[in-house]
Amino acid sequence: MAVIGAGAIGGAVAESLVDGAVPGARLITVLRSSSTQDEVAAAIEAADVLVEAAGVEVAEELIPRITRAGKDVIVCSCGVFARHDNPRDIVAGGAGRVLVPAGAVGGLDVLAAAARAGTDEAALRHFTIKSPAALGVHGPLGTPREVFRGSAREAALEFPRTSNASVALALATIGLDRVEVIVVADPEVERTRHVVEWESPVGRYDMRFENAMDPDSGGRTSAITAWSVAEVLSAVAAGAGPGVVVVSAARPVETT
Template identity: 85%
Template sequence: MTPHHSPSARPDRASVPPLAVAVIGAGAIGTAVAEALENGDVPGARLVAVLRSGSTRDEVDAAVDAADVLVEAAGVEAAEEFIPRVTGAGKDVIVCSCGVFARHEYPQDLIGDGPGRVLVPAGAVGGLDVLAAAARAGTDEAALRHVTIKSPAALGIRQTLDTPLEVFRGSAREAALEFPRTSNASVALALATLGLDRVEAIVVADPGVQRTRHVVEWESPVGRYDMRFENAVDPDSGGRTSAITAWSVAGVLTSIRAGAGPGVVVVAAARPVEGARVTP
């Protein structure tokens, strides 16, 4: 006999208090996330603070205390500073500048002992769910290549180009160290699958592009996947940031409030056993 659950036994979502969110950074991503929260575009979440480079220690302490989750959107130096602080306080932090993990042998070296979590949004690329599933099936014969195509200006190239120019080829870790503002997608893919040293990253400067392009290619015994993305750039980012990134963060916030959802890589505090992967 199937047990009967009365409507009163179901969790009352309306009774759950709004998710308190603090945003670190007032650049293109931080501003867009803050505006989405203020405009009610993230159901069940509210903005409690925006931290800037000039914020005082008291303002930072108050924001960490008031927030349920913080959104880092201020660059790798800010991520380096805030990740252990926020996770140590038992809070979640959504890290947009996930290239910071390239500085550490293991992502957990930066996180410390927690108990808070680091959440990495999918950002400018998709397909993390199927790629993570493919990696879980086995990585010995797997290969993942990520090609990023941006305008020369977005990559800091001042010379005049008439044709596309490959400016980098190496691991996701090396890409993040050389291009910290443009390699977060490579790092997110690596964290979800093969790790920073096994994902091949290629960066191309193309004078003919108006949007950022990403090509993701995976091959292993479980399957072969070829995904392509073409994102409009945020006009306030100098061509470096895809406009969809802020909305990817909004999706993560909505998922936290709902208790489930795709499009995020969870980096745990405990160091994994050799060969283990972080969990999307």
């Protein structure tokens, strides 16, 4: 395994690999912004799976290279898909897959199943409640304030570092342009909160998640996110497992 990025998520994933927390997985290298193109090429050649945790610009550049080489890449900066009309376009026709972890939310299995049953009458709403600083909201704020309401695509373009959960939900269900996202800045928040509401003829589901923040992320990233990536790596090593969105050139978006 190779990890791209040494920040809050990448550093934690690399540490979990070194500590043996992911059976069957071994860390080969960690790529940083200072890594040369030769080092990047060597990592792609040597690793079976790469973990991207370096931001949407890096994801945009490296996903086609990795998938074209026939390798799988776990993408944490999944806001990159908001830049493309079809999420599969970024795979560039390669044999490799893009794996999107559930990250800060859960329930992708039941939501994907509900979407498979039919989406014409389906609706999905995702509330994200974070600290003002994490959302770039400055100045005095005495009460919670709604700072965004729109589609998952629009949320990812406006808040690329804090909307990954919205994108994962959208990819697993009804798409980036139909999932409604509401972002709230709350000055009293101590943990990031996510509320997911689904309704369709097959059922109605309300899910709530309250996550501790990674201390190295400035309040933007839930601590569970890195462990979600580790869970995906473990599932890949075992050949099966839940909680991941698969994007490939050969098939539509699906979950396993």
